[in-house]
Amino acid sequence: MNLSSSPTAVSAEATGSPPSWLLLGAEPMRAAYELASAQFMKKADLPAGDGHPVMLFPGLATDARMLSPLKNLCSDLGYGALDWGRGFNTGPEGDIERWLDRLADDVAQHADEHDERISLVGWSLGGIYAREVAKKLGPQRVRRVITIGTPFSGSAKQTRAGWVYRLLNGTEPVLGPTWARRLALPPPVPTTSIYSRSDGVVSWQACIQRGRHPHVENVEISGSHCGMGWNTEVFAIVADRLARR
Structure with missing residues (x-):
């Protein structure tokens, strides 16, 4: 797999402003339209799964309920779809490195229980978890990573979600240069980054893997940020x- 294999492959600079307030304001209506469109999608035309485990990570301020359309899709296709098991996502707690280590241990346990490598799918902030866990576990346990509207190559200033983080945690989301460089490094497994130029929450430039990596691709879809979890284009790419x- 390479960049040219995606429906739309681009390169982008890390710089970029957050999405416009107009795009942000249109998020609820667009997400509702995408949800309605998903009801008419012929999922039977999608490729069937081989039964390997797939763990899904929710975005900031969401939980398994927001991921249920995507999880149901994976289950219907024949995968062992798993929720991340930590409920409402308020962001990493305490020491970030130790928090990620515990999350990686949970994922490794699921992979070992299935005696098969696991694929990781993360929406928004959940995609950062998926990427970092894959870096910790490596290709011995992780088969593939798919991120959906995940700002791994930018800064907190390139999203409109900062106020949500402040509401949940009482602090500003701070991303130091060391962590910024780390998050921008791709996992050592086949990785797909799904992004939308009309994303109203996250700057699309922040969702792009820069540089040429033969196992990484950037794939553009048309859709809102809040509706990516049931967007028909996302469903087709994930499948x-x-x-x-």
């Missing part, structure tokens, strides 16, 4: 990538 060996 296709999970089915690849």
